Amino acid sequence: MTTPTHTGSAALSLEHALADPYDARLPGGFAQALEADRHAAFPERLCRAALDRGVAEWLIPAECGGELRGIEEAFELCRVLSRRDLTAAIALGSNLLAALPVWLRGSAAQKESVARLLRAGGFVAFALSEREHGADLVAGETTATRVPDTEGEGDGWRIDGEKWLINNTGHAAAATVTARTGRGPRGLTLFLATAPHDGTAWRRLPKVATHGLRGSAIGGLTLTGLRVRGTDAIGRVGSGLETILETFQITRVLVSGLALGALDTCLRHTLAFARDRRLYDAPVHDLEPVARRLIDAFADLLVGETVAAGACRAAHDRPDQLPLQSLCAKYLIPHRAMDAIESLSVVLGARSYLTGQDQLQEAVFEKMRRDCAVTGLFDGSTPVVLGGLTDQLTPLAEARAAGTVRTEGLPALYAPGPPATAPAPLDPERMALDTDEDAVTAGLDHLAALLGGEQPVPALTPARRALLLDLTEHLRTARAALDAEAAALAGDPGQRRGAAAYDLAARYTHLHAAGACAWRWLARHHSPLSPEDAERDGPSAGFLDDGGWLALCLRHLAQQAGTLPAAPVLDEVDRTALDLLNQLYDRNLLFSVTRFPLAERTTHGAG
Known part of the structure; x- marks a missing residue:
């Protein structure tokens, strides 16, 4: 391959x-x-x-x-x-x-x-949730009952029940349907069902009106005596919940790509407005409060793509890490994207609410704002995701304390640019349902060892090296404090699903992301670009190499986690980031550390 x-x-x-x-x-x-x-x-x-x-x-x-x-x-x-x-x-x-x-x-x-x-x-629907039970799949009431199979392939199944708030149901030719075939978590089975020509067994419910994604074919299905063959069960009978959790490990990362795409467009349109709009005899772009919002949104994009890239590659090469990575990506990236879009709306002001046909830039922003909000709900709402994270905090802390965290292969997961080798095929037999050691946040430890050691780091000035070491040690201290808080909460089972536990889980996603950023920079440090490749990568290459990118990301994550106060004024790192943002805009490149040319502009329009 x-x-x-x-x-x-x-x-x-x-x-x-x-x-x-x-x-x-x-x-x-x-x-x-x-x-x-x-x-x-x-x-x-x-x-x-x-x-x-x-x-x-x-x-x-x-x-x-x-x-x-x-x-x-x-x-x-x-x-x-x-x-x-x-x-x-x-x-x-x-x-x-x-x-x-x-x-x-x-x-x-x-x-x-x-x-x-x-x-x-054709289109396919993933028919999981039900009107009365939402994300509680185990409580679902849709049933699959064994019936004689007239086609000679053993027993078939009769599926009865209603699925609701399912995308693509308006035009799906088939669906993967979860149905109860027994009791408890082992009583769920997934079936591949095809819409029959007779509409009585498969009835499409009316399209649901939504605030965002207004054109989506979101609705439901009423299944009444829908006959499927025994061979239509996906995997073994009773393994449905396990397969769903394996699927979500992948799709939760893909959802973050949806959020990043929306944020890129919103930042691009806001930057265009801020460059063209003048206030106090200067472009709005030059006002420090405006610049801060632009830089923070840019940082959210840079952090998000780093976290997601590592999770995508881990699905193939370190699947033991994927349960944790996918939860962190699913919580952090959509939430940071939505918060960034809200922050950018302050720059646009009243224009962020305009939807007229003659206000393309503003109308696109308004639509993206509505549509992106749903990315926090797909494949596990915030309580579901944070609940999954709280269950893993204690074993992760114990593995760190014992020094048993394995970090082989981590730099390759986060290296910018194309992977050095083709990914291995997805292997469900290597997938796990939880993670008992966090090799990603261990990137902070490896970074601290390098920065605090005696070996020279030629790419970094002494001042930049000192800044990065200070930020890294600050984040490691915050991680140790969080581990102690998690251990204290573990001693009180009543707090397992409490607000304090969810707050710890949310803060942990920022520390996890900081580890991902550390691995990305370490990967570049150990495999620097040739001059030819640096020229090809464009303006982002230098910002990544000299530690400016890492300083921006680590500081932003510490601030968002509440462990470091917001910087009162823009500094050199901020101004370099803003200059890079403008260069990427002028060169019509995706707002990314990896060079990605966008489609050529052939018409006039802001953004």
Whole structure:
């Protein structure tokens, strides 16, 4: 298997095929996304344009005959599609969500069936939640009862129940359905069900009106005596909950790509406004409070892509770390993106509420603001995600205290640019349901050892080295304090799902992200770019190499975690970050530490 020439090669191809998002004539244009949103209409043209350009193949793993070789490729596709229209990106992403249980645990026949459906441009729904039970899947009331199979393949099943708040149900040709086949957590089974021609067994419920994603086909299904074959069970009977949790480990990371795409667009439009708008005889961009909001949003993008990249690669190469990484990514990235968008709305002021057809920049921001809010709900709401994290805090602290954390392979997970080797195929047998050691936050320890040692670090000035060491030690101290708090809470079972435990879990995601940033910089330190590669990577290469990127990210995370006060004035790191942000904008590059050229602008428009 060969290594892709660029981590985001599929995403890069799609971005340029969809062309200028400011061209109102194109299906990938902002104007068409806004028009569909105003009428709560499904973004058919953009979805079809993406499918016509081969996106379906990138939802099918290579071992199943498709083009998807790494979860990072799917993440980048989510990011570039969502920067144009989250509604379309989520509709297509829901296809992968519904297909993943089959890719992980399905039979060869099931994989072929789903691949054939996707290649034909069809949609699949992931029918999990129910109106009365929400995220409590174990309490679900949809049942699957054994019945004689008339096709001679053993017993079949009859599925009865209602699924609600499910995307793609308005046009799905098939669904992965969770149904109760027994009692307790081992009593759930996933089935691959195809919509029958007779509408009595599979009835689509009316589309649900939503604040964001107005054009999504979100609704429900009423299944009444739906017959499926015995071979339609995905994996063994009773393994449904385990397969769902394995699936969520991957999709929670992909959801973060949706949030980052939305934030990129909102920051791009806000930056354009701040550069053009004048106040007090100067561009708004030059006002320190405005600059601070721009820089902080940029930092959120840089941190988010680092956390997500490591989690994507871990799915293949360190799956023992994925349960923790996916929870941290799912909480931190959508929340930071939503907070950043709210902060940027202050720069736009009243314009952030405008939706008129002659106010494209403002209307796109307003739509992205509404649509991005839902990324915090997909594949586990905040209480579900933080609850999963609280369960792991004590064993993680104990592993750190015992010095048993294994960090092999971590620099490769976070190295910027394409991976050095092709990712291994996803192997569900290597996946775990929880993580008992955090190799990611151990990046802070490795960074402290380097910065505090006697060996020279040529890329860093003495002042930058001292700043980074101070930030690293501050974060390590905060981690030790959090470990002590987690141990105290563990002694009181009544606090396991209390507000204090959830607060610890939320703070831990910032420390986890700081470890990810440490690994990314260490990977670059140990494998510096050649002058030719640095020239290719453009303006971000120097900011990463000289420690400015790392200082920005670590300080931002410490401030967001509440362990370091906000800087009162902009300093050298801030001003360098703002200059880089403007350079990326001027060169029409994604706001990223990895060079990603956006589609050429062929029309005039802000942003």
